[in-house]
Amino acid sequence: MGMDxxxxxxxxxxxxxxxxxxxxxxxxxxxxxPGQVEALKELIDRSGFFEAxxxxxxxxxxxxxxxxxxxxxxxxxxxxxxxxxxSMPDLFRPLINYLVRLTRKSRRS
Amino acid sequence: MKNIIxxxxxxxxxxxxxxxxxxxTPGQKKKAEAYIRIAGQMRGQRQQLSELTRKSAxxxxxxxxxxxxxxxxxxxxxxxxxxxxxxxxxxxxxDEAYEGSGATYDLYAEAFGRNSIDNxxxxxxxxxxxxxxxxxxxxNGEQMVYGDGDEDMPEEERxxxxxxxxxxxxxxxLTHGITQYEANLVYRNQAGALNESFSxxxxxxxxxxxxxxxxxxxxxxxxxGLFTDNVNAIGIRSMKAPGTAYDDPLLGKDPxxxxxxxxxxxxxxxxxxxxxxxxxxxxxxxxAVELGGYAWEKAGKIxxxxxxxxLDQSSDFQKAANSTHKVAGELYGRNSDEQKAxxxxxxxxxxxxxxxxxxxxxxxxxxxxxxxxxxxxx
Numbered sequence: 001m002g003m004d005x006x007x008x009x010x011x012x013x014x015x016x017x018x019x020x021x022x023x024x025x026x027x028x029x030x031x032x033x034p035g036q037v038e039a040l041k042e043l044i045d046r047s048g049f050f051e052a053x054x055x056x057x058x059x060x061x062x063x064x065x066x067x068x069x070x071x072x073x074x075x076x077x078x079x080x081x082x083x084x085x086x087s088m089p090d091l092f093r094p095l096i097n098y099l100v101r102l103t104r105k106s107r108r109s
Numbered sequence: 110m111k112n113i114i115x116x117x118x119x120x121x122x123x124x125x126x127x128x129x130x131x132x133x134t135p136g137q138k139k140k141a142e143a144y145i146r147i148a149g150q151m152r153g154q155r156q157q158l159s160e161l162t163r164k165s166a167x168x169x170x171x172x173x174x175x176x177x178x179x180x181x182x183x184x185x186x187x188x189x190x191x192x193x194x195x196x197x198x199x200x201x202x203x204d205e206a207y208e209g210s211g212a213t214y215d216l217y218a219e220a221f222g223r224n225s226i227d228n229x230x231x232x233x234x235x236x237x238x239x240x241x242x243x244x245x246x247x248x249n250g251e252q253m254v255y256g257d258g259d260e261d262m263p264e265e266e267r268x269x270x271x272x273x274x275x276x277x278x279x280x281x282x283l284t285h286g287i288t289q290y291e292a293n294l295v296y297r298n299q300a301g302a303l304n305e306s307f308s309x310x311x312x313x314x315x316x317x318x319x320x321x322x323x324x325x326x327x328x329x330x331x332x333x334g335l336f337t338d339n340v341n342a343i344g345i346r347s348m349k350a351p352g353t354a355y356d357d358p359l360l361g362k363d364p365x366x367x368x369x370x371x372x373x374x375x376x377x378x379x380x381x382x383x384x385x386x387x388x389x390x391x392x393x394x395x396x397a398v399e400l401g402g403y404a405w406e407k408a409g410k411i412x413x414x415x416x417x418x419x420l421d422q423s424s425d426f427q428k429a430a431n432s433t434h435k436v437a438g439e440l441y442g443r444n445s446d447e448q449k450a451x452x453x454x455x456x457x458x459x460x461x462x463x464x465x466x467x468x469x470x471x472x473x474x475x476x477x478x479x480x481x482x483x484x485x486x487x
Contacts, residue, residue, distance in 0.1 A: 017245040018278065018332070019345050020383020021360065061296045063285040063304060064247035086249055093183055097242065104262060107359055 008040070008074035012099045016084075018064045025103040036102070041074075043095040050077050052089070062086045068096055170224040172214045176206045177236040179254075186236050186252055202273045206235035206255060209279030209315075216280070216315050217287070220405045221413045226286040233283065237273060246272035248285035255279075258337075267337045268359070275332050276319060281312035292420035299425040301382035306389035307416055313348060314405045324397040324404040330354065348394045351387030367391040369426075369459030388458050389429060396433075396454035400447060407447055411437045427463075430455040434462035 013024040029037050044050075049072055062084070071080040083092060177187035178200070190203050197204045210233040217223040225231045234252035243256025258269030272278055285308050288294055294304040309331050317327045331354075332345030342355030351367035365387030366372055372388065375381045393412060397404035411433050419432035434451045441447035455462050 015377055016379065016383075018247070018272065018281070018383075019245075020378045020381075022377055062247065062249060063296055063308070064245065064282065065249075066245055066247075085245075085247065090183060093240070097240070101242065101261065104259065104266075 008044070008072060010040070010073075010099070011069075011071040012103065013069040014066050014100065014103070015069070016065055016067045023100070023103045023107065025099065025106055027099075027102065039098065040095075043098055044072060044074065047092045047095045049081065049092075049095070050074075050079055052081070052091075070096075070099070170218065170230050172211055172225075173230070173232045174207055174210050174214075175232055175234050176203050176210075177234065178203065179236050179239045181238055181241045181257075183240055185239075185249070185254065186234055187238075200237075202237035202255065202257065202271050205271075205273035205276075206237050206253070206279060209273065209276045210235055210253070210283060212276060212319050213280040213283045213311075213315050216311070216318050216405060220314075220318075220409060223287070223413075226283065227290045235279075237271075244269040244272075246278055246282055248282045248289075250289065253279070253282040253286075258335075265339065268340050270335055270337055272335065275316075275335050277309075277312035277316040277331055277333075278335065279312075280315035281308040281331070284308040284311040287311075288416065291417045292424060293422050294420065294424060295422045296379055296382060298380035298382075299385065300423055301379050302385040303389055303420070303424060303426065303429055305382045305386035306393070307412065309346060309348060309386060309390050310393050310412055311409070314409050317404055323402055324408070325401060327404070329394055346383075346387065346390070348387075348390040351391050365390075367458060388460075389426060392430070392454045392458045392460070394454075395457045396450045399450040399453060407441070408450075411440060411447070411451060414440065426460055430460045430462040 008027075008029045010027040011024075012027070013022065015022045027040070029040075032040070049070075065085045068083040068088070069080070070083070071078065083096070088096070172193060174191075174193050175186075175189060176191040176198075177185075178190045179185065179187040190200070191198045191207050198207075214225060214233060217225075225233065235255065236252060237255045237257075239254050239256045241257075242259050242261035244259045246253065246255045248254075255272040257271045259267050260271070285304070288304055288307055294300045294307075296304055312331060313327065313329060317324075320327075328344075329349035330344035330347055333343065335345055336342040336355065340355060340360060341357040342360075344354045346363070346365060347354045351365035352363050354363040354365070356362045364373065364384050366385065367387050368391075369388060373381045373384045375384065378384060393408060396411075397408040400407045414436045415429065415432045419436060420429065424432075434448060434455070437448040437451040438445070452462055
């Protein structure tokens with residue numbers, strides 16, 4: 001059964017980096033404000049998250065990089081991507097940056 | 110001739126040949142130079158041994174620093190904003206990257222005779238202002254990259270300052286480059302934790318050298334000043350007391366262990382490379398403090414030669430302990446105070462260095478040495 005057009009679920013985790021810390025967030029569209037929902041839908045669409053070819057992460061041996069683990073469940077489609085700073089197409093960066101900002105805000109609230 | 114070269118390549122470490130270059134007779138020096146040149150050729154691209162033959166080149170070598178500005182984008186390297194010899198730019202991040210990479214080059218050149226990251230005079234490239242709100246620094250295989258912290262957050266919520274603010278972070282990243290050209294330790298599990306630890310060790314040594322600090326006077330903190338005042342922290346990591354660098358309601362407690370009894374088995378962070386590095390970090394601290402003086406002169410030298418000549422991609426903590434112990438014996442003599450300090454340092458973190466594998470072969474080595482180089486007094 002497909003999800004409502006307005007509904008999505010996101011699991012996001014960032015690991016590694018110089019500090020080696022982990023941040024993560026779980027987002028349900030029904031718990032976000034309308035502005036955030038619209039922003040995320042647009043960023044997911046613009047990144048081509050569901051259309052992008054599977055990318056082999058060849059950069060795991062790159063010291064101190066951030067690694068990103070993202071699962072998005074939207075309109076009945078579900079996909080998980082593993083990205084890192086060295087392998088990430090520029091199209092994904094706005095989405096990643098937005099998710100990092102939401103994660104930071106949620107940690108402080 | 111080939112057999113002889115093979116034989117000496119397997120027995121005589123380059124730092125021993127270095128001592129002959131410094132102290133031997135003219136005839137011994139000539140033979141040592143020939144050995145080093147041939148041995149270096151045999152080891153191919155990594156060229157660990159070429160440090161010795163390039164000592165004069167390194168001394169005459171020049172730093173070539175280039176600092177770029179990503180202007181908050183992600184294109185690397187970005188726009189060149191300061192080159193070698195140019196005056197301060199007025200941009201703190203640019204000038205810190207420039208000065209920090211220079212101090213790092215100087216430690217490696219002046220203390221260990223190394224000519225830049227690849228020992229071939231490679232340009233030191235740094236990019237600052239990478240993206241917005243990028244709270245990280247990394248080595249991408251070719252250059253160093255620094256973010257400005259979480260400057261995109263309101264000031265009262267910021268956790269990180271810019272990543273060039275701490276000179277040991279700059280030296281840490283540059284050392285990842287050196288490790289890549291030497292042991293090339295795989296960035297996972299214990300090999301990855303050693304990779305991290307070597308970066309912390311030499312990061313701290315660059316900081317101590319700039320501050321003209323003896324081992325006993327240093328704070329042994331990594332990333333001091335990186336956290337903002339909003340965080341309850343004294344640094345990112347403590348080599349002296351792993352696990353005590355921060356304890357904050359938002360970030361939690363520093364998870365680093367300082368003893369094998371507390372080793373953390375995890376799949377996160379590439380198998381805990383930034384966590385378990387606390388164990389070899391602490392071992393180095395113990396060695397350096399027991400030896401006293403400037404930490405780069407003896408402890409740093411032992412660690413540097415171990416990284417360049419003894420370790421490989423899959424080395425683990427035990428291999429690092431055995432190798433530093435062996436190198437200390439070769440550099441300073443069996444049962445020397447230096448070798449004892451290395452033993453004690455690893456023992457303090459729960460790792461006993463294996464006995465010198467060359468025990469009993471001393472006579473053979475001496476005989477081989479004399480057959481090649483002759484008597485030291487000849």
